[in-house]
Each structure stands twice: as C-alpha cells, then as structure tokens.
Amino acid sequence: xxxxxxxxxxxxxxxxxxxxxxxxxxxxxxxxxxxxxxxxxxxxxxxxxxxxxxxxxxxxxxxxxxxxxxxxxxxxxxxxxxxxxxxxxxxxxxxxxxxxxxxxxxxxxxxxxxxxxxxxxxxxxxxxxxxxxxxxxxxxxxxxxxxxxxxxxxxxxxxxxxxxxxxxxxxxxxxxxxxxxxxxxxxxxxxxxxxxxxxxxxxxxxxxxxxxxxxxxxxxxxxx
Amino acid sequence: xxxxxxxxxxxxxxxxxxxxxxxxxxxxxxxxxxxxxxxxxxxxxxxxxxxxxxxxxxxxxxxxxxxxxxxxxxxxxxxxxxxxxxxxxxxxxxxxxxxxxxxxxxxxxxxxxxxxxxxxxxxxxxxxxxxxxxxxxxxxxxxxxxxxxxxxxxxxxxxxxxxxxxxxxxxxxxxxxxxxxxxxxxxxxxxxxxxxxxxxxxxxxxxxxxxxxxxxxxxxxxxx
DNA sequence: CCAGACATATCTGTCGACAGTGTACCTAGA
DNA sequence: TCTAGGTACACTGTCGACAGATATGTCTGG
Numbered sequence: 001x002x003x004x005x006x007x008x009x010x011x012x013x014x015x016x017x018x019x020x021x022x023x024x025x026x027x028x029x030x031x032x033x034x035x036x037x038x039x040x041x042x043x044x045x046x047x048x049x050x051x052x053x054x055x056x057x058x059x060x061x062x063x064x065x066x067x068x069x070x071x072x073x074x075x076x077x078x079x080x081x082x083x084x085x086x087x088x089x090x091x092x093x094x095x096x097x098x099x100x101x102x103x104x105x106x107x108x109x110x111x112x113x114x115x116x117x118x119x120x121x122x123x124x125x126x127x128x129x130x131x132x133x134x135x136x137x138x139x140x141x142x143x144x145x146x147x148x149x150x151x152x153x154x155x156x157x158x159x160x161x162x163x164x165x166x167x168x169x170x171x172x173x174x175x176x177x178x179x180x181x182x183x184x185x186x187x188x189x190x191x192x193x194x195x196x197x198x199x200x201x202x203x204x205x206x207x208x209x210x211x212x213x214x215x216x217x218x219x220x221x222x223x224x
Numbered sequence: 225x226x227x228x229x230x231x232x233x234x235x236x237x238x239x240x241x242x243x244x245x246x247x248x249x250x251x252x253x254x255x256x257x258x259x260x261x262x263x264x265x266x267x268x269x270x271x272x273x274x275x276x277x278x279x280x281x282x283x284x285x286x287x288x289x290x291x292x293x294x295x296x297x298x299x300x301x302x303x304x305x306x307x308x309x310x311x312x313x314x315x316x317x318x319x320x321x322x323x324x325x326x327x328x329x330x331x332x333x334x335x336x337x338x339x340x341x342x343x344x345x346x347x348x349x350x351x352x353x354x355x356x357x358x359x360x361x362x363x364x365x366x367x368x369x370x371x372x373x374x375x376x377x378x379x380x381x382x383x384x385x386x387x388x389x390x391x392x393x394x395x396x397x398x399x400x401x402x403x404x405x406x407x408x409x410x411x412x413x414x415x416x417x418x419x420x421x422x423x424x425x426x427x428x429x430x431x432x433x434x435x436x437x438x439x440x441x442x443x444x445x446x447x448x
Numbered sequence: 449c450c451a452g453a454c455a456t457a458t459c460t461g462t463c464g465a466c467a468g469t470g471t472a473c474c475t476a477g478a
Numbered sequence: 479t480c481t482a483g484g485t486a487c488a489c490t491g492t493c494g495a496c497a498g499a500t501a502t503g504t505c506t507g508g
Contacts, residue, residue: 004286004287005286005287005490005491005492006491006492007491007492008286030458030459031459031460032458032459032460040492040493041492041493041494042460042492042493042494043491043492043493043494044491044492044493046271046460046461047270047274047491047492050271050274050275050278051274051277051278053275053278054274054275054277054278062228062229062232062460062461063228063229063459063460063461063498063499063500064459064460064500064501065459065460075367075368078366078367078368078369079368081366081368081369082366082368082369082372085313085369089309142302142305142306143299143302144299144302144303144305144306144376145302145305145306145309148306148372148376152368152372229460229461229462230461230462231461231462254488254489255489255490256488256489256490264462264463265462265463265464266462266463266464266490267461267462267463267464268461268462268463270490270491271461271462286490286491287468287469287470287489287490287491288470288471288489288490289489289490449508450507450508451506451507451508452505452506452507452508453504453505453506453507454503454504454505454506455502455503455504455505456501456502456503456504457500457501457502457503458499458500458501458502459498459499459500459501460497460498460499460500461496461497461498461499462495462496462497462498463494463495463496463497464493464494464495464496465492465493465494466491466492466493467490467491467492467493468489468490468491468492469488469489469490469491470487470488470489470490471486471487471488471489472485472486472487472488473484473485473486473487474483474484474485474486475482475483475484475485476481476482476483476484477480477481477482477483478479478480478481478482
C-alpha cells in the first residue's frame with residue numbers, strides 16, 4: 001500500500017501508531033523530531049499532521065503545535081452515544097440492503113469471533129470484532145454513512161487500544177453480536193438497529209469503567 | 225473574528241466563498257494563484273487548503289492539487305439520507321434535553337422564518353432556516369453529534385447554494401418546520417425525529433430535481 | 449523558601465527556491 | 479484531417495532558512 005507522496009506515507013504510519021496505542025493521548029508531535037525520525041524536512045511532516053488532524057486523531061493549536069488527541073469524560077460519552085446511533089443506522093440499512101455475499105461474509109466473521117473465544121485468543125477476537133463491525137458498515141450501501149461511522153469508531157478506539165477485553169465481557173459481547181447478526185440475516189432493520197445500539201452502549205459502560213479505574217492509578221514517577 | 229494565523233484566515237475566507245457559491249464544484253484551487261491573490265507565500269495557502277480538505281469542501285489528489293469538491297448523484301442521495309438521519313437524531317435529543325432558553329430560541333427562529341415568508345423575503349427565510357437548524361443541533365446537548373451533523377449539512381449546502389427556494393417549496397417547508405418545532409416544544413423525541421427526517425427527505429427531492437433540471441441546460445460555451 | 453520578572457532556548461509560521469511530475473500544445477506522419 | 483509522439487510549460491512536493499512567539503530555566507527580591 002505504497003502511497004505516492006511522503007506525507008501520505010507518514011500520515012498512515014502515525015495513524016497506525018496512534019490506533020495501536022504506541023502514541024498516547026496528549027503526546028506532543030514535534031515537527032522537528034518527526035522530521036529527524038523520518039529523515040525528511042518539516043514540509044511533508046506538516047502536511048501529514050494536517051491530514052491526520054482531519055480525522056481528529058490529533059489536535060492542532062496555533063503556535064503550539066500538534067498533540068495526540070485527548071478527551072474528557074463528557075466528550076467520551078457523547079462520542080459513544082453518537083457511535084451507538086450511527087452503528088445502529090448502519091446495522092438497520094445493512095439488514096435491509098445487504099446482498100447475499102455480504103450476509104454470508106458477516107455470518108462468517110461472527111463465527112470466526114466465536115472460534116476465537118473458544119480458543120481463548122483475545123487478540124484474534126478483537127480482530128474479528130473489528131472486521132465484523134466494518135463489514136456491517138460496508139453492507140449498509142451508503143458510503144457517506146459508512147465513512148462517518150468509521151471515523152467515530154476510530155476516534156474512540158484510540159482511547160481503549162490499551163484495554164484488552166476481559167473474558168467475561170467477551171462472552172457478553174458475543175451474545176450481543178449474535179442478536180445483531182440474527183436480525184441482519186432476518187432482514188429485521190429495526191431489530192438490528194436496537195440490538196446494535198444496546199451492544200455499543202454496553203461496550204461504552206465497560207470501557208468507561210476501565211478508564212475511570214485506570215485514571216485512579218498513581219502515575220509512574222521516577223524514584224531515585 | 226480575526227484568527228491568529230494567516231492560514232486560518234485564508235481557510236475561513238475560502239470556506240465562505242465555497243458555501244456562498246462564489247467558488248463552484250470542480251473549480252481548481254491553484255496554490256500560486258491563491259498565493260498571489262492573498263499576497264502571501266505558498267506555505268500558508270497549503271496549510272489552509274489541507275485544513276479545508278478536512279471538511280471535505282475541497283478535494284486533494286496527489287500531484288494534481290486541490291479542487292472544489294464535486295459530487296455524483298449517488299453520493300448526493302447518500303449524503304441526504306445520512307443528513308436526514310443525523311438531523312433526526314439532533315431533533316430527537318433536542319426535544320428530550322433542550323432547556324427553556326433553547327426552546328424559546330427555537331420558537332423565535334421559527335417565527336422569524338414565518339415573518340420572512342409573509343414579507344416574501346427569500347434571503348431572510350434562508351437565513352432563518354439555517355439558524356433554526358443550527359439551534360436544534362446546539363440544543364441536542366451532544367457536541368460530537370452536532371459537529372458531525374453540521375459538517376454534513378455544510379457539505380450539502382455548497383451544492384445548492386445557487387438554487388433559491390421557490391415560494392411553493394418555502395410554504396411547504398414552513399409546515400414541515402412547524403411539525404418539528406411543535407414536537408420539540410412537546411418534548412416528543414420520536415415525533416421530532418420523524419418530522420425532521422420527512423423534512424430533510426422532501427428538501428432532498430426538491431434540490432435533486434433542481435440539480436437534474438440544471439444539468440440538462442447546455443453548458444455555456446464560447447461562441448466567436 | 450516561595451513568587452515574580454528576566455533571559456535563554458526551542459518550536460512554529462512563513463518565506464523563497466529547486467527538482468520531478470503531469471498537462472497541454474505543437475509538430476510530424478499516416 | 480486525424481492520430482501519435484515529443485517538447486515545453488506550469489504546478490506540486492520537498493528543502494533549508496529566518497523571524498516571531500511560546501515555554502523553560504534562572505535569578506533576584508520579599
């Protein structure tokens with residue numbers, strides 16, 4: 001996936017690092033340091049940062065540079081609310097419009113997730129989970145809606161990249177997915193929408209409790 | 225509203241020109257020409273263009289520069305569908321959460337629109353219409369949802385900036401607004417959502433027919 | 449010992465310049 | 479006259495440099 005320009009490649013690299021949690025919210029993105037690291041001048045770095053800012057993964061303050069996006073609890077709740085509604089919409093239109101190939105693909109991805117659970121492979125489950133959600137966006141037959149929904153999902157995923165699902169949560173998540181997939185395969189748009197909204201809401205509660213718990217830990221300090 | 229950096233000012237200026245229809249879809253945005261026009265170097269122009277691209281008002285193709293965004297009919301329909309759902313959500317949450325000041329503001333803006341109709345002042349109506357929709361986004365008490373909805377609305381408005389509402393459509397629009405506002409003032413979330421979706425859908429049909437009609441006109445060609 | 453002012457250093461915003469690529473025009477041949 | 483090839487131009491991507499602004503660290507006074 002070699003993009004043509006340097007800035008595009010750099011933007012992709014930084015994007016992945018943020019989504020993987022290698023760059024954490026609040027981290028400064030220094031133009032000079034990045035220029036040194038990628039062995040280019042500041043120009044392509046600036047272009048890449050502006051491009052990344054468009055996805056809201058990083059923030060820009062005039063004369064203060066770029067930082068990996070941070071978030072307050074209120075915005076996090078708002079984003080999860082929006083995400084639930086958007087994913088619900090995708091699920092609804094998916095149930096009403098997906099063709100047979102797309103339905104089979106969704107069924108298969110759900111099964112792959114269950115297989116990962118059986119093997120207690122949490123990384124594989126996270127992968128299958130992500131793929132399932134994406135397949136639903138793709139099958140809603142509305143590219144604009146798909147793009148918006150995916151942007152919100154990415155914005156959220158960068159904040160819980162470092163939290164692995166617990167086995168208990170995964171089992172619950174599987175059941176919720178089951179409902180969504182059943183409704184989609186039955187062409188039940190409203191059912192799929194409601195099931196997906198419930199699923200996202202429960203995920204939100206789970207993640208938010210993790211974050212609250214995490215923020216109570218004392219920050220690491222250098223002891224002599 | 226003087227922003228601190230040159231690029232921010234330039235981005236705002238260009239954004240307004242696109243939204244007003246002074247720059248039309250497909251127009252090339254030449255870095256050199258813009259640099260000459262604003263009497264700056266290409267650097268702040270590049271920054272401004274990248275920033276504008278984040279709103280999807282303009283498009284960027286590597287080594288081919290920036291152009292004012294164009295759209296095909298399928299994407300237009302998708303955007304209107306997404307817009308209807310998003311505005312419906314804003315209306316729902318607005319009906320459930322708006323405080324008394326916000327409700328009064330919405331009622332007032334609706335009345336201002338009706339006053340504009342009585343005076344046959346289409347420009348004032350367009351202004352009041354836009355203000356009413358924005359007030360509803362603001363009162364949904366979810367900034368993330370508001371931002372997403374506004375972005376979609378702006379993306380759409382650049383394509384019908386040059387079509388003035390007909391008197392007939394305006395009268396119809398007023399009735400649809402009445403339904404939405406009534407539901408909001410009654411705290412009827414689902415009613416407001418459905419009314420708003422119907423309103424956007426009818427607007428979409430109206431605008432799309434205008435655009436189809438417009439595209440059938442022969443394009444102006446230089447006759448010697 | 450703490451607070452505030454000053455000086456230093458780093459970083460961003462902006463500028464001008466060069467090289468490579470894409471486009472358009474012009475010419476030559478069928 | 480139309481097509482194909484080549485050439486020239488214009489534009490974007492990238493680079494290095496300078497000036498203004500912000501943040502940091504230090505010093506002095508209370």
